[in-house]
Every structure is written in C-alpha cells, then in structure tokens.
C-alpha cells in the first residue's frame with residue numbers, strides 16, 4: 001500500500017481534514033494536556049517547562065482523582081542550570097550526549113517519551 005493510501009485511512013488524517021487543520025500534527029499540540037512523559041530539550045531558563053508544568057503537571061496534581069504514580073513526568077534538559085519548577089525534573093547536560101538520553105529514559109522507567117519539545121540555540 002502506498003503512503004497516500006495509508007494516510008487516507010489514518011484517523012487523524014481524516015479528522016484534520018474535517019476540522020480544517022493543515023496537517024495531522026496539529027493534534028500533537030491540541031492534545032498536549034493528555035501527554036504523560038514529556039521532554040523539554042534546551043530548556044533554560046525554563047519558560048517552556050513552566051508552560052508544561054502549568055498545562056500538564058499542576059492540573060493533574062490538583063485534580064481530586066490524582067494519584068502520585070499517575071502524574072505526568074516532565075524532564076527538562078539544558079547545559080545551563082535552571083531555577084526549580086514544580087513538577088519538572090531537571091537534567092543538566094548536553095542533549096547530544098548518549099548519557100543524557102540514558103538519564104531521561106531512566107526517569108521514564110525505560111519508557112519512551114510521548115512528546116519532545118526543543119528550542120535549542122547556541
């Protein structure tokens with residue numbers, strides 16, 4: 001089956017067409033509050049991590065149904081240290097280094113991230 005046929009059967013491809021989004025990738029942002037494991041690459045000084053904390057972690061924590069082992073995990077990485085942000089685990093390191101990736105995977109108990117955001121700049 002060709003790529004075009006595969007895409008046409010994809011639920012998000014069809015949903016994007018119906019709702020007027022230019023690509024199915026719109027749903028990655030629309031569903032951000034459903035993500036459980038998120039990595040913020042090149043995170044300092046931390047404004048994106050603050051957004052992730054406020055959109056994902058704090059609402060889940062304040063929910064009456066919340067359980068500690070079900071809260072979203074947000075890992076922020078940068079070469080520079082950052083002031084603490086509630087619900088954000090900080091890793092000071094180089095994103096191009098395999099050891100940094102291993103540290104992140106360890107925080108996620110060996111699972112893959114649901115979402116990775118990156119605002120890298122020198």
Ligand SMILES: C[S@@+](CC[C@H](N)C(=O)[O-])C[C@H]1O[C@@H](n2cnc3c(N)ncnc32)[C@H](O)[C@@H]1O
Pocket residue numbers: 041042043044045046047048049077078079080093094095096119120121122
């Ligand atoms: C534009 S700032 C990020 C701003 C951030 N998104 C925020 O919301 O506050 C870019 C960051 O990329 C980081 N950076 C650049 N190369 C990196 C690398 N190889 N590993 C980790 N961080 C890196 C820099 O230290 C810098 O803090």
